[in-house]
Amino acid sequence: MKKIHLLILKSFIRPFIVTFFIVMFVLLMLFLFKYIDDLIGKGFQWYIILELMMYASMTNVAMALPLSVLLSSIMTYGSLGENYELVAIKSAGISLGRAMYPMMIVVTMLSIGAFLFSDYMLPIANFKYYSLLYDVRQQKTAFLISEGIFNNSIPGYSIRVQKKDADGQTLHGVMIYQKEEKTNNLSVLFAKEGIMYRTPDDMYLVLKLKDGIQYSEAPDKRNINARQQFNRRRFASTERKFDLSDFKMKRTDASEWRSTxxxxxxxxxxxxxxxxxxxxxxxxxxxxxxxxxxxxxxxMPHKAIKGSTTRALPAVALxxxxxxxxxxxxxxxxxxxxxxxxxxxxxxxxxxxxxxxxxxxYNKKFTLSAACLALFLIGAPLGAIIRKGGLGLPVVVSVIFFLLYYIIATIGEKSAKEGSITPAMGMWAAIFILTPIGLFLSYKAANDSVLFDTEAYKRFFNKIFKRKAATA
Structure with a gap:
């Protein structure tokens, strides 16, 4: 008996780990596709993006864990059925329920761990994830000079470069427009070439320009005419420094997210x-x-007072x-x-x-654990019925049932938020609907049902058609 339990556990753990990380990887790719525009071109350090991806992965556990339990249970019992190992287990006098006994213990332990994770770890992960994602999305785009367009990232400046060399630092045909809002002065600078680099502390962007000319307008000394003075200056080399402090990511106060x-x-x-x-x-x-x-x-008194005479009030017409x-x-x-x-x-x-x-x-803290148990009750007997292992038919069947669970859970949560149904009913609707399905499939699997046997359906329809042909 212990060898059979050990065999089933080994058959379950490997596909569970593989499917869990596959689902987590797919959900992480969806996260990157969704927020790729907020991450690229802002000059983040690699560890900021890695930290955000780690917290995003932790928030995806609520979706990845039930799907992994469903898929791995279908694969485990489907593979056992495909290799006739379930037949050997039943021929030894061991029922399917007893064969599922060790798996129920493992899934129950996973459900308890999922509850502890959702109550202790998930709030911290959500706090880190949403606060960091907010700061990332609020971050300004990193200053990148592109060819042939006006770059307006730095306030008060508009920079255009005609051509950039392959090194990304050598510039040709530089044009810089500058406008001072306080004095309303305009300045235009043209340079044939230049070199771009950042300071070691990454606080300033430096442009060393060569062979150029600068035009500027300034008010007169009496400030009567804003554009009375016109200056022109030629230079062999000059240097411009731009402040990049606005492009540094600033973290918001953590106390602002604690009440979420x-x-x-x-x-x-x-x-x-x-x-x-x-x-x-x-x-x-x-x-x-x-x-x-x-x-x-x-x-008016609800009942007549004893010893008092009552009479009807006269109708008053105004x-x-x-x-x-x-x-x-x-x-x-x-x-x-x-x-x-x-x-x-x-x-x-x-x-x-x-x-x-x-x-x-509050109810969502418990539904994750209940979803693992409900989907296991569907996956294990379903795998024993279809008798197919691997990543073919089990993936299709598991995705169908998980979509059913996810759609019902989403509709229930939305209806609960709108007040159409109670929060408990909305959050537990998917569990209440899927659990009877799992019990029904367990009953069918225990009685060697041909629920998904295509040959049985072919024989059934052939008998019907033969009867119709005989009566005709």
Missing amino acids: IQMMNLKQLTLSQDSIIKTVRQSTNSNAAMMSPYIKYFV KGKVLHNALPGAQSSAQTIRDMLKPVSERYQEESKTIRKYSIE
Whole structure:
């Protein structure tokens, strides 16, 4: 029995590790394709991009882990079925449920690890990832001089280069426009060639220009005419230095991201949600007390008082001037209540939306673990039924079921955010739908079902067509 368990575990661990890293690699490539424009051409050090990729990979675990469990379980039991090893196991008197026993333990341990990761590690990874991604996207484009176009990266300057040599530093046909906003002065510089390099501290860009001329306009000494003086200066060589401090990446304060929902664990989510609920209740009570003077009504006893005589209230009909004077007052009170309720209602809707977000994130901590178990219940019996290993049919089947899970989970989360359904129902909808499917497949696999046997379907339809031909 222990040898069989060891065989199944060895058959599962290898494809699980391979598929997990393959899925992580694919998701990382999608991340790079999405943010490639924000990373290229900004002068980042290699370790900044590597750090961002590492945090992005950690945030993708919530999607990669369930898919890897599903795909590896289909591959494991499909390969066992294809090599008739499941037949040998069943012939030895071991049922499929007992053969799945060690795998259930391993997947349960993975689910517990996924829960601990989503509660402790994922908030930190989200915090590092989103804060670094925000700083990267806010970073200005690194100053790169391209041929034949005006480069306006440096404020106050517009630089055009006719040609660049292969070394990337030697320039030909340099043109520099400079405008000073305070004095409204204009300066134009032309140079036949130049050399471009950065200072060792990477704070300045230096252009050493040769054989050129500079034209500038300046106001007169009395500042009456802004363009009265015109200067022209020829030079054999000159040097221009441009400040690159604006192109250095600046990190935002970490405290600005601590209150974000994705950066909280279960304890923080519970405390934040309780505080908002308490604030909503206090606001509701204060609003009711504030609006009560504008609401006029008669208080009637719920039951008749013993020993008292009751009689019907006379109907009061307002006519003439009395009605004419009462309507504006009633309209004014109704308008006042309406104006008071409008901001209260908007604030209540926003706070209710925030409470739903906290509840969604709270349930999301558990759905990752539950998704691993639910998809394993689908993958293991499905592999035993289709009896195909490798990366062919198992990949297709696993992608179909994972897309079903992902689509249902996405629709449920969106509906929960909009308030159409409760957050618990929206986040657990995919688990509640897929778990019965997994139990059904487990039942079929335990009874040697021909659910995916194409030969059985061919024989079934051939019998039907033969009966129709015989009756005709």
